[in-house]
Amino acid sequence: MQSVITEHIQMVKGGNVTTPKGFTAGGLHCGIKKRKLDLGWVYSEVPATAAGVYTTNQFQAPPLKVTKESISVENKLQAILVNSGVANACTGEQGLLDAYEMRNEFSKAMGVEDHLVAVASTGVIGTHLPMDRLKAGIDQIGTNEHNGAELFEMAILTTDTCIKNIAVQLEIDGKTISIGGAAKGSGMIDPNMATMLAFVTTDADVNGESLSTALKDVTNRTYNQITVDGDSSTNDMVLVMANGQADNNQLSEVHPQWEQFKNALELVCQILAKKIARDGEGATKLIEVHVQGAATEEAARKISKTIISSNLVKTAIYGTDPNWGRIVCAIGYSERPIDPDKVKVSLGPFPVVENGLPLYFDEEEATEYLMQETVEIFVDLQQGNKSAVAWGCDLTYDYVKINASYRT
Amino acid sequence: MQSVITEHIQMVKGGNVTTPKGFTAGGLHCGIKKRKLDLGWVYSEVPATAAGVYTTNQFQAPPLKVTKESISVENKLQAILVNSGVANACTGEQGLLDAYEMRNEFSKAMGVEDHLVAVASTGVIGTHLPMDRLKAGIDQIGTNEHNGAELFEMAILTTDTCIKNIAVQLEIDGKTISIGGAAKGSGMIDPNMATMLAFVTTDADVNGESLSTALKDVTNRTYNQITVDGDSSTNDMVLVMANGQADNNQLSEVHPQWEQFKNALELVCQILAKKIARDGEGATKLIEVHVQGAATEEAARKISKTIISSNLVKTAIYGTDPNWGRIVCAIGYSERPIDPDKVKVSLGPFPVVENGLPLYFDEEEATEYLMQETVEIFVDLQQGNKSAVAWGCDLTYDYVKINASYRT
Known part of the structure; x- marks a missing residue:
């Protein structure tokens, strides 16, 4: 909590x-x-x-x-x-x-x-x-x-x-x-x-x-x-x-x-x-994105919301793909000033990015973690002391099915 | 053009x-x-x-x-x-x-x-x-x-x-x-x-x-x-x-x-x-959104882009569903001031909304139109003389497949 x-x-x-x-x-x-x-x-x-x-x-x-x-x-x-x-x-x-x-x-x-x-x-x-x-x-x-x-x-x-x-x-x-x-x-x-x-x-x-x-x-x-x-x-x-x-x-x-x-x-x-x-349409997982170290709470909210809204992040988590690059990319286009060289990202317990650069991690273990019903992404911007959380769900075949074929 | x-x-x-x-x-x-x-x-x-x-x-x-x-x-x-x-x-x-x-x-x-x-x-x-x-x-x-x-x-x-x-x-x-x-x-x-x-x-x-x-x-x-x-x-x-x-x-x-x-x-x-x-990932159709009657070109661009970016619009068009409500809704949350009571929407040749209210249209014919390889959406805001166009594609099972299972 x-x-x-x-x-x-x-x-x-x-x-x-x-x-x-x-x-x-x-x-x-x-x-x-x-x-x-x-x-x-x-x-x-x-x-x-x-x-x-x-x-x-x-x-x-x-x-x-x-x-x-x-x-x-x-x-x-x-x-x-x-x-x-x-x-x-x-x-x-x-x-x-x-x-x-x-x-x-x-x-x-x-x-x-x-x-x-x-x-x-x-x-x-x-x-x-x-x-x-x-x-x-x-x-x-x-x-x-x-x-x-x-x-x-x-x-x-x-x-x-x-x-x-x-x-x-x-x-x-x-x-x-x-x-x-x-x-x-x-x-x-x-x-x-x-x-x-x-x-x-x-x-x-x-x-x-x-x-x-x-x-x-x-x-x-x-x-x-x-x-x-x-x-x-x-x-x-x-x-x-x-x-x-x-x-x-x-x-x-x-x-x-x-x-x-x-x-x-x-x-x-x-x-x-x-x-x-x-319970989002077609969802199989709850995704929680925690952003800390932000300059303002508004920025923390916006960045966490941008990550959780990315179709590429949502499909990666559906596919249990520890694709940190999609997270980093979403941070980068969130329209809130950040310092790319300070960004840290973890997928649950697995640190995957530090100071904007990829870390070694065990892909198999990370993939296993992404099979949980709740997936947590942690981002530390290291530029302040404000934080926020955003929640969303994965983007699945069923989402497309529910929304493409409702009337048929 | x-x-x-x-x-x-x-x-x-x-x-x-x-x-x-x-x-x-x-x-x-x-x-x-x-x-x-x-x-x-x-x-x-x-x-x-x-x-x-x-x-x-x-x-x-x-x-x-x-x-x-x-x-x-x-x-x-x-x-x-x-x-x-x-x-x-x-x-x-x-x-x-x-x-x-x-x-x-x-x-x-x-x-x-x-x-x-x-x-x-x-x-x-x-x-x-x-x-x-x-x-x-x-x-x-x-x-x-x-x-x-x-x-x-x-x-x-x-x-x-x-x-x-x-x-x-x-x-x-x-x-x-x-x-x-x-x-x-x-x-x-x-x-x-x-x-x-x-x-x-x-x-x-x-x-x-x-x-x-x-x-x-x-x-x-x-x-x-x-x-x-x-x-x-x-x-x-x-x-x-x-x-x-x-x-x-x-x-x-x-x-x-x-x-x-x-x-x-x-x-x-x-x-x-x-x-x-x-040629967007998994796309089966090109979608063109034309917005006219906007107060500024920036607003026209933003509104057309908001419509083309809506997953609900994209899935509806994939499913050949003439779901005008999703278009109207995207206009409404585009963060550019509009007058809801003036908005007109057409799906290709079919007028579906006038003055913010639904019009009768032949659903079967509209569905057939949405089967084309290029689908055009026309919006007239009736509040000025600026216009813009945005282009995108439908959101399909293949999009989810390509992006969820790339590494597997």
Whole structure:
């Protein structure tokens, strides 16, 4: 686990978005997809302080606009509704009206005010939401059989092969604080089946502005540091809700345990991000790129992300080829100033480059190392003391297959 | 043919770097590779005005440093020596000494001054040049049997599947001017077999500064607008030599036919760039992305390049899937401001998006169109009058195969 101090943090076995007090969740099939669950929700007993981070794609889908508007009213949310199967992106005026109606119908069903509701969509681009089915689905939300965090986790998936959840606990002011999360990913973006979504819940009492700043910061070090194919979607969104049910003194930058809370939030987001990277379309391996000795954290992030985004690095690791030259090359075109004569590179435990020059290493042993399910690349730039990590996956025949032949 | 006015330009059938007067070329096998030709040269009877464009990768290989130094003396070159098989990159002090020795041995063999010689290398990274074999190869250069442009074109290849050449002619001051070229590409960069190299010759008399400015400008619109996998190599280089043997009045920005000459230079570079893109590793198709209606040429270039670099667009076209959403999405994350509600997209003759919204189109006909060997994507941003073109290739099983299993 990188750059997060975890000594105060406990993992919760089987934990999820409902581990924090006062949260419930559920999911059902309303008919947007043929068979699989396609409508999920998270609900807090009381309005929760909320913050969001949204895609930078200029084709931003209507649900993101509506969710932003909700949060902007008083930085609070009480419920989130997510559909999968249709992204409601590139849908124009009608798409925006549909997103508002989705929010409105859901807020009525939950008995909360409109502006306390967020909506998210993921799936096909350029198709309108089947509003009748969606509304019929919303009508069933009260029913007990649809309750459960796992149903929510399933309902938000698209080409993902597994659910992605996590919860951790820590003590703040002598109270137990929980933070839970759920996410979906896969191709990062694919107009058939799209998008990265992550939802984080906590029963901590957190100051709104501090929460928003912390989420942005944590997102830059976690969700923004993963890549499957480098395409950022029209619908990417991360939301966090903090409902204060744990009864701690309100957390903000001046609270003595603020860093502990922020570390726990980062851990939750990092684990979700890694689960997304490992489940990338066609992936057989998780790749972790650690860059240290950088002049700035931004440079460390950019260089690690450039390495993890290289198709040549990704295919080499798929082929268990200890091809350090591709790593060195990616460092060189990362557009951040480095000193080529100082660069060190290791493949897991095998140092392969020192001061920009190749070292002798046992190719057979290195090849064996690359057969692991998790492959680590370590880079030391020896020009400063900043570091970063990026996560990704290998580029495989299956990636090409999934993305070349989806419609056929 | 895009953005180049060609009415004054004639293609020369079978033309190459020796079509312009006063140039010879050749190639031979010196033993860096097992069997294939691996040493090639171009020679001008008289010193030629020269200009170069070099990789921006910070791990710049020694031959580039030596070539830059040569040209810097008086902006002239008389001979170029290229080896394939070993890139002489990440080779430290010894690599630099080897590059100097390569230049020195070749200049002696050709009877020209050191600073009139350029050297280029392409192949494995992190391996030293086998200097004995290289020198033995240089000793054979005088022999007639090794002369011929085609031998040169073959000697510079790595994983390329075909030679890449071109020559055009035009009238300047009533004299016939020829411009010829040769190039190699393939994986854009691959530490086993690397790099994009292009060499252009002309018998025109051209002012040195004007030639240098024109080459930079033309490179931005041609070689810099192609991508195979987005990785820029340690050894990428484009060189042009203008030896003045056509006896025209010296060309520069003030010459009335300057634009005609520059257009011809751009056409030569564009055709070489397209040949490189079409021969990308594992490629089955050439993809051309035309962006018009942009606010600036830089934005048009960046947006077209972003589309052509998207793995999702590349796999969709491999799979003949008319997946316009992936194109729209790439436009959206290109980091250049656009108005999503104005964007138009066509797949060849099929308009698929207008004002940011999908249009009805016949999927079967569009799929059939995508089976062509050349696929064109047209984007109109409707926010200005600038345009650009980018070229690339599809992402296929064979790309993964070539790059995952090279060493096995």
